[in-house]
Amino acid sequence: MGRLVVGPFNRVEGDLEVRLDVADGQVREARVVSPLYRGFEQILQGKDPFDALVIVPRICGICSVSQSVAAASALARAQGVLMPPNGELAVNLILACENLADHLTHFYLFFMPDFAREVYADAPWFPPLAERFRAGTGSAAQEFTAARARLQHLMGFLAGKWPHSLSLQPGGSTRAVQPQERMRLLMILAGFRRFLEAHTFGDRLEAIAALPDRQALAEWRVRAPSATGDLRRFLEVADALGLDRLGRATDRFMSYGAFPLGDAPLFRRGLWSGGPLDLNLDAITEDLSHSWMLGGPEPLHPSAGTTLPLAEKEGAYTWCKAPRLDGQVVEVGALARQLVDGQPLVRDLVAHSGGNVANRVIARLVESARLLIAMEAWVRELRPGDPFCASAVLPDEALGVGLVEAARGSLGHWLRVRNGRILNYQIVAPTTWNFSPRDRQGVPGPLEQALVGAPVREGERTPVSVQHIVRSFDPCMVCTVH
Amino acid sequence: MSDPLDLLWLQSGGCGGCTMSLLNAESPELQGLFDAAGLRLIWHPSLSEASGDEVLSLLGRLERGEQPLDLLCVEGALLRGPNGTGRFHLLSGTDRPMIDWVRSLAPRARCVVAVGTCAAYGGITAGGSNPTDACGLQYEGEHPGGLLGADFRASGGLPVVNIAGCPVHPNWVGETLAALAMDALAESDLDPYRRPRMFYDHLVHHGCPRNEFYEYKASALEHSDLGCLMEHLGCLGTQAHADCNTRLWNGQGSCTRGGYACINCTAPEFEEPGHGFLQTPNVAGIPIGLPTDMPKAWFVALASLSKAATPERLRRNATADHLVVPPRVRQTQQR
Numbered sequence: 170m171g172r173l174v175v176g177p178f179n180r181v182e183g184d185l186e187v188r189l190d191v192a193d194g195q196v197r198e199a200r201v202v203s204p205l206y207r208g209f210e211q212i213l214q215g216k217d218p219f220d221a222l223v224i225v226p227r228i229c230g231i232c233s234v235s236q237s238v239a240a241a242s243a244l245a246r247a248q249g250v251l252m253p254p255n256g257e258l259a260v261n262l263i264l265a266c267e268n269l270a271d272h273l274t275h276f277y278l279f280f281m282p283d284f285a286r287e288v289y290a291d292a293p294w295f296p297p298l299a300e301r302f303r304a305g306t307g308s309a310a311q312e313f314t315a316a317r318a319r320l321q322h323l324m325g326f327l328a329g330k331w332p333h334s335l336s337l338q339p340g341g342s343t344r345a346v347q348p349q350e351r352m353r354l355l356m357i358l359a360g361f362r363r364f365l366e367a368h369t370f371g372d373r374l375e376a377i378a379a380l381p382d383r384q385a386l387a388e389w390r391v392r393a394p395s396a397t398g399d400l401r402r403f404l405e406v407a408d409a410l411g412l413d414r415l416g417r418a419t420d421r422f423m424s425y426g427a428f429p430l431g432d433a434p435l436f437r438r439g440l441w442s443g444g445p446l447d448l449n450l451d452a453i454t455e456d457l458s459h460s461w462m463l464g465g466p467e468p469l470h471p472s473a474g475t476t477l478p479l480a481e482k483e484g485a486y487t488w489c490k491a492p493r494l495d496g497q498v499v500e501v502g503a504l505a506r507q508l509v510d511g512q513p514l515v516r517d518l519v520a521h522s523g524g525n526v527a528n529r530v531i532a533r534l535v536e537s538a539r540l541l542i543a544m545e546a547w548v549r550e551l552r553p554g555d556p557f558c559a560s561a562v563l564p565d566e567a568l569g570v571g572l573v574e575a576a577r578g579s580l581g582h583w584l585r586v587r588n589g590r591i592l593n594y595q596i597v598a599p600t601t602w603n604f605s606p607r608d609r610q611g612v613p614g615p616l617e618q619a620l621v622g623a624p625v626r627e628g629e630r631t632p633v634s635v636q637h638i639v640r641s642f643d644p645c646m647v648c649t650v651h
Numbered sequence: 652m653s654d655p656l657d658l659l660w661l662q663s664g665g666c667g668g669c670t671m672s673l674l675n676a677e678s679p680e681l682q683g684l685f686d687a688a689g690l691r692l693i694w695h696p697s698l699s700e701a702s703g704d705e706v707l708s709l710l711g712r713l714e715r716g717e718q719p720l721d722l723l724c725v726e727g728a729l730l731r732g733p734n735g736t737g738r739f740h741l742l743s744g745t746d747r748p749m750i751d752w753v754r755s756l757a758p759r760a761r762c763v764v765a766v767g768t769c770a771a772y773g774g775i776t777a778g779g780s781n782p783t784d785a786c787g788l789q790y791e792g793e794h795p796g797g798l799l800g801a802d803f804r805a806s807g808g809l810p811v812v813n814i815a816g817c818p819v820h821p822n823w824v825g826e827t828l829a830a831l832a833m834d835a836l837a838e839s840d841l842d843p844y845r846r847p848r849m850f851y852d853h854l855v856h857h858g859c860p861r862n863e864f865y866e867y868k869a870s871a872l873e874h875s876d877l878g879c880l881m882e883h884l885g886c887l888g889t890q891a892h893a894d895c896n897t898r899l900w901n902g903q904g905s906c907t908r909g910g911y912a913c914i915n916c917t918a919p920e921f922e923e924p925g926h927g928f929l930q931t932p933n934v935a936g937i938p939i940g941l942p943t944d945m946p947k948a949w950f951v952a953l954a955s956l957s958k959a960a961t962p963e964r965l966r967r968n969a970t971a972d973h974l975v976v977p978p979r980v981r982q983t984q985q986r
Contacts, residue, residue: 174744175703175744176703176742176744176745177696177702177703177706177707177742177743177744177745178702178703178744179696179697179699179701179702179706180697180698180699180702182667182697183662183667184662184696184740184742184743185743186743186744202743204740204741204742204743205663205730205739205740206730206740206783207664207730207739207782207783207785208739208782211779211780211782212778212779212782213779214779214780215779216779217927217928219927219929220927220928222928222929223775223914223928224922227666227774227775227817228666229666229667230665230666230667230669230670230672230818233666233668233671274674278697278698283700285700286700303700304698304699304700305682305692305698305700306682310682311682311683314674314680314681315677315680317674317675318674318675318676318677318680318901319677319902321675321901321902322901322902323901324901324904325899325900325902325904325908326902326903326904327909328904328909329900329904329905329906329907329908329910330904330905330906330909331671331675331900331901332666332671333668333817333818333916334906334911335906335909335911335912335929336911342875342910343910343911344908344909344910345875345877345910345972345973347973347974478733478739480736480738480739554973556875556972557875558873558874558972560874630703630704631702631703631704636702647665647666647667
C-alpha cells in the first residue's frame, strides 16, 4: 500500500489536497482536505444584518452572486418581504448568468485541459483535443474567454459588475432596467447563444435541451462529424476512456430548487435516490467529528450550528464540516438539479450508470442550454417602468433561511438576528456537501467515495484519473470552508 | 522585443474573485493580455495545467534560486493565525503555511504585487474579529508592516505594489503588470497606500451618471431609485480612489451604475466602515463623510443652496426607478 498526497490541486477554485491510499494500481481510500479557513461565520457575528450583503459574496469570487442571493433571501424571509415580478426576473437573470458562465468556465478552463496532458499523447483522439483544450494556449479557451467576457456585459447592466455586486437585495434588484436596455440584454444573450451553438454544441440549444434519452444522445453524436462542437469532442473522449464508469459516489442527490417564478421554480426542489423523494430541510445536520472544529456530541441543524476552529484535534483532517441529510451522504450539483427536476436525458443517464464523471459533465452542458433559453424568456418578461425592488423593515429579533442553487449545487444560509444584530450565521455550501470528510459513523463524503477504485498508473504521483474525478464535481474550495 | 518575464501567481486567504475579474478582461482577453504585457505565466492556480508534484518542483526551484522569478502576484490575505502558526492556510501538498512560502519567495522576486485589497491590506478577510489574524503583504489595514514588514523591498527595489479593489478591475492588473514589465513604474508612481497613481488618482465620483442629482442634492431614498446615493444610501464615491466610473466594469457597469453605493473597496479597512455599508451616517442631516478636499462649511452652504434650487425634473426622478420627467426639449440656438 502506498500513500499519495496530491496538492496543490489547481484548476479548482481555492486550495485542495487529496490524500490517497493506493494498492494494486487503484485508490483504496481517499481523504479530502480543505486546507484554508477564513472564518466568515465568525466575521459576521455582531454585524448589522444587511452588512451580510457586502460580506458574503466575498466568500467566493466564482459563486459570488449565489452567496448574495442566499443572504438576500435569508433577509427577505426574516423581513417577510416579497419581490415584485421584475425583481424576481432580474435576480434570476443575474444568478443564471453566473451559473451559465461558471458551467462553461469549468468545462473549458478547468476540466477539459486534463485531456491535453502528455499522459494521453498516444491516444488516437489526442492531437485535435490537445490543440483545442491545452491549458493557456488551446483554441477553445481563447474563444470561450472572449465570449464569456461579452456575456458578462449582462452583469455590467444588471449588477453593476461581477463578481461582488450589491444589486441583489432582499426586496429585488437595485438596478431597474430601462426600455432601451431590455433590447441590449437580448442582444448580449443572442451573442452568447451564437457561441454555444457554433462552438459548444454544434446545434440549436433547443435540440440539446430536448434530447430525451441516451439512445438519442448517441444518435445525435454520430449525426455530425466529431469536431462539430465541443460536446461531441467530450463524448468521444468520455467513451474512449470509460468516464461513465469513473467517479461514482453515493447516487443520492439533492436540489433546493432554483429560479423562483411566482409560485413554481424553473428547476424543482427535491431528493433523488433511485426515484424522487421529499426533501426534509429539518433533517440537515453538520457533523464535526473529522473537522478542525469544536463541537458538542451531536451534529446540529445549521440554524443552531457553531463554527469554532480548533487547529489541534485528534482524528480531524480538514477545515470542512460534514453535512448530512437524515444522517446520509448526498451529492449536489447540476447533475442532481437536472435529475431532481426530471430532465429526461439526465434521468436516463443516471438510471443507466449513476453519478459519474461523464454524467456530471453532460448534465452541466444540458443545463447550460436550458439556462440560456430561460434567460431569453425572462428578459422578454421584464416590464420597464414597473418596480424592481420592494422594501421592508427588519425586526430586531428574526430568523431567516436562504436556499439557492449555485452552479455547483445547493447553498444554504441560516441567519439569526437578535437585538438588531447578527447573532448566528451558518453557511453550508455545495462543495461542503460534496467534499465533506468522514462523519462520526466513519462514512466518507461523496468525493471520498467517488475516488475509491480510481486507477493509478505506474509512477503517477498526481494520478490523472483522480484529477478527472475531482474536477467533475466542479469544486469551489473557498465556498467549502468559508 | 525582450524575453517575457516569468510570473508566478499564488492565492491565499481570499475568494479568488480577483482572478475571476481578470477573466473578464477584454481587448485583449486574458490569454492575450499576458502576452501583450510581456509576461509568461509560469503557474497560476486556476489557469495552468500543472498540478501536484509538477507545481511542487517548480516552487522548489524558485525557492532555491535555481530558476529566476521576475514577478510574484499574491491574491488573498495572509493568514498568520492561529497563534502565529499560519495553520489556517497550509499550501496543499506541502504541509507548510502559505505565509512561510510567501516570506521565502517574495525576496527572490524582482517585483511583488498584491492583487486585491485582501493581499494589499487584509481586506474583508480581516473584518470583524479578524479570526484568522489576516493581514496584507506589506500593510495591516492602514498601517505599514503586514507580513513582509515595512522595510521590505523586492530585489528590483520596489516595495509591494498594491492593486487594491474588491475585486480588482482586470485592466488595473493587466496594465500594472505591463508597466512593471516595461520598467515603467517607479516608487514615485505609487500613492500613499502604494497604489499605482495612474488608476487611483481618480475618484469613483468622476463620471458617475448620478452627478446631476449630486449637484442638486437630489437624493435616492430607496434601493433602485435614480437619485444620488451619497446622502442616504452610504455612497463613498466622492472619497473613493479609483476610476470605476470612467473605466467601467463588464462593459457598461460600475457600482453606482448598478444602483448601489460605492463602499470604497480600494481603501485599507473599507471592511469596517463603522456604520452599515448602505447607510450614510449623519449629524443633523448632514453626512459625516464629505467629499475629499471640500471645506465642510462650504459644502453645507452649497448643499442647502442647491437643494433649494433643485429642478422639478431632478427632484421627482431622484426618488423614482425610471424616468418620470424627461428633460424638456428646447431650442438651444442663441438668436
